[in-house]
Amino acid sequence: MRKASDLFVAALEDGGVEYVFAVPGEENLDLIESIRTSRIRLVLTRHEQAAGFMAATVGRLTGGAGACLATLGPGATNLVTAAAYAQLGAMPMLMITGQKPIRTRRQGHFQILDVVAMMAPLTKFTRQIVSADIIPARVREALRSAEEERPGATHLELPQDIASDETDAMLIPASRSRRPVAEEKAIRRAAEAIRSAQRPLLMLGAGANRKTTARMLEAFVEKLGIPFFSTQMGKGVIDEANPLWLGTAALSDGDFVHRAIDAADCIINIGHDVVEKPPFFMREGKRTVIHVHYSGAVVDPVYFPQLEVVGDIANSVWRLGEALDPQAHWDFGCFDRARAALREHLEDRAGDDRFPMVSQRVVADMQRVLAPDDITCLDNGLYKLWFARNFRCRRPNTLLLDNALATMGAGLPSAMAARLVHPDRRVVAVCGDGGFMMNSQELETAVRLGLDLTVLVLRDDAYGMIKWKQSHEGYPEFGMDYGNPDFVKYAQSHGARGHRIASAHEFAPLLREVLDRPGVDLVEVAIDYSDDDRILNEDIPRLSAAIN
Template sequence: MSSEDSSNQVNGESGAELFIRALESEGVRYIFGVPGEENLDLLEALRKSRIQLILTRHEQAAGFMAATYGRLTGRVGVCLSTLGPGATNLVTAAAYAQLGGMPMMMISGQKPIKSSKQGLFQILDVVDLMRPLTKYTRQISNANTIPAKVREAFRLASEERPGAVHLELPEDIASEIASPDTHIFQPSDARRPTASSKSLDTACEMIKNARHPLIMIGAGANRKRVSQALINLVNASGIPFFTTQMGKGVVDERHPRYLGNAALSAGDFVHCAIDHADLVINVGHDVVEKPPFFMKHGGKKVIHVNFSGADVDPVYFPQHEVVGDIANSVDYLAERCGPCPSHDFSRFMEVKAAVDEHLAQKADDDRYPIIPQRIVSDVRKVMPDDGIIALDNGMYKLWFARNYPAYDNNTVLLDNALASMGAGLPSAMMASMLYPDLKVMAVCGDGGFMMNSQEVETAVRLNLNLVVLIINDNAYGMIKWKQGQEGFEDFGLDYGNPDFVKYAEAYGAAGHRVTRAEDLQPTLESALSAGGVHLIDVPVDYSENRRVFDEELVNLTCNL
């Protein structure tokens, strides 16, 4: 027997110890969560492990952090809860990871299943609860099966399309001694399949035969290898590109062929380019993210380039699919598909000129409360090229998606799949943990920030370097905008806020309030350079929502 085989053997280990050792074998670095009494055996095994427990103040934040770990590293993030209310608090994070394509494992506790201690107290069928929200959910009923179930869960969480998985570990199984012949299963080295040469050649012919091809970059392309492959394709073919919200930064948005971001569903400059295109090469997008354009029968053709086939939808039914490793597919197209003399990009360049002029407007406006364009511009000025901003969900997300140029992949973390409020702060915390040498900023509305604001204590306890920009309008601003668009009276969406400066100080963080537009940039610079956790309260003037999105864009795009 080899020493490796011997190290994989179980020798009088409990289910909990076996579970932690299986996680160690998978390369797990952190477990995020809020343990309960049903997790105590697992917690003791974790105490003796090299895996670090990150204790959060709410399970939802633990799930958001685990999902963001998966998003940024490509490895499975792990979070932990007890039974009942602890497990139900993970539901939103499960949906966040599942819809967003982020590999994440949830571990929940449960009362003993072989004997009853407390009747049905706190007992829910968590496995069934998680079924529609995960790729895999199981209760462990025998300690000997733990290694196989952990390996299978990790395999499925990582496999394209990545997502959430869940294992329930009951108390009595956690304390059960596993059989000596139980073994840890080592991760296997699986390569993603490559698209067929026939499908790639067909795509190449479609590109060559098109007059006005256009590249769309979605969330699935937000990987380092895909990023470089797309740069090669754009440079080789000269084909202009635009991004979905979750595709921001895959190609440096200072590139001369970048047309803009499809932050709005329709009626923006980029939609003028989409309407003009006769072929859209759709790289890494699926219909989970809000569609940036709507297909019509007899309209433009679409090539779907992704790890998996397209889900047919009334607004998305591609004429051709290239299914396989995206980076390999795009590299193939870059080598064989350009440049093509028949392509005409003049209209796209007109759109780009109009976009660039529009986005430069009011970036230095000194009104107070501060308008969104100035906020976005000042954040971009202070953030280095590799700095990371993590956006919560709210009106400002549209402004940042449109107006904030991203220079590298995964430097703008936003969610346009589940689009949950409350994710911005935990996501930024995870980025700061993973990349302590980078500048990291959470950009939150006052509503989204307060949904997980208790995690400021966690950030302070972890000695993170993090700036939290709170865009404050004392209301659920995006819904107010939609309410006005629909012609409804202003009702039911205003609230009061705490003093955010004092709130920060109560947790041991630094608090700042911006009282003039010209003070925003220096306040951001000072907070980023000082280190530690900083909350910056910035009152916002959202009157620009209606002026720009409901009035100005209609006239500008119609006349383009």
């Protein structure tokens, strides 16, 4: 016999959980004691939302479910945004929440919410554990569901009286399985469509961002020479220094990459997830779209592929590559022109000396300073478009951005989790001042954990992207400006080092300096988005239109 909470933690260990990110409550005390004597590392955060973001990022980087813990009531409700973040972003995560005793209650309905019902639309699996004996099955299913394609969020509620029960239940080991592969007829039809096309084009979406898939796609591109582009969450699947890279679909329409898409007569869509903004708008009869994914296409008004190859993506890509050879009639001239125009345009403003800095200079300087394996974690703001569009990823999962829920406040926690998972890599969090302040209290957590971490705070004293949209839509400026603390002193008050640059020339040297020393460094960078409207809505569409 052993205590139920001990069994619960043993099941987590058996499932590969290494960290539990937590803001505990009294209902979690048995579980906390069980974690104390386990191999799992308990990481206290200052807000449940940050704990969830960190757990989701562990899942994103490892493929195994990250775990977070909160109490009932307000602790559980504070996990809602993180649940949506993991669910939309396909990041495997297990949320564990406490609950008052369910057999006897002495406090009425104090703090009582139906958390299982609340989590139902935000998760793949959610259950209250009503018996200690069922813990092995519930934990195994929660982890399996979180990790299988399509990954996402799961939730278990462990009531206080169940956690303290005794049980002789045994662990349920994970079953061995392999994902189904696509039907041979589907492979043949897709190969024939690619073979007969004049201008085939490869698109890499979020679902392609898996280790085995990346290897197969590299071999596919190397053999066939088909140009490729990516969605924002597909960045880095293939090295973007590859001469066949056409760019990232960071804008809704009108960029250089969209001119290439418009010219394609066959798009091989690897791992497209409709949670991302559509990388192109389908026009019936203009081109053939081949959907290659673990599951069938989710059809909506802008995505209705003509062919589907459903099964393990890596296997499908390998079999398509085996079935194809380069074709003499393939014509990539329009793609070559789009690529050349884009690369020339990416240098525009990369050396701009203005201060406050422009986003393009920030991105270019970071590209020069960071090594291919270093990790950049973005919060959400207008700067994200420029990183997605201008930053060339050399490796998978080295630019972590959220183009699914697109929530603010995740940049710093996700960078902290990335550093825990990859202690051998340098990690930078890039946050706007608005997003940073939503979870800035986690600076203390980073310092306490002894992380080596660089945090860039892009300061414009406003909700910059909404202010930009407000102006773009013709509204007068109103209601978007706010004040900020002295970020240098703010960082110092948390035990970190704070820095503020006074010119664009200071940025790259300071970034090199802070990246190469231990500890947490915050760098405040004044940013100017005022020119972005003209660049995004006038310059880029005008120049890209000229390539045809």
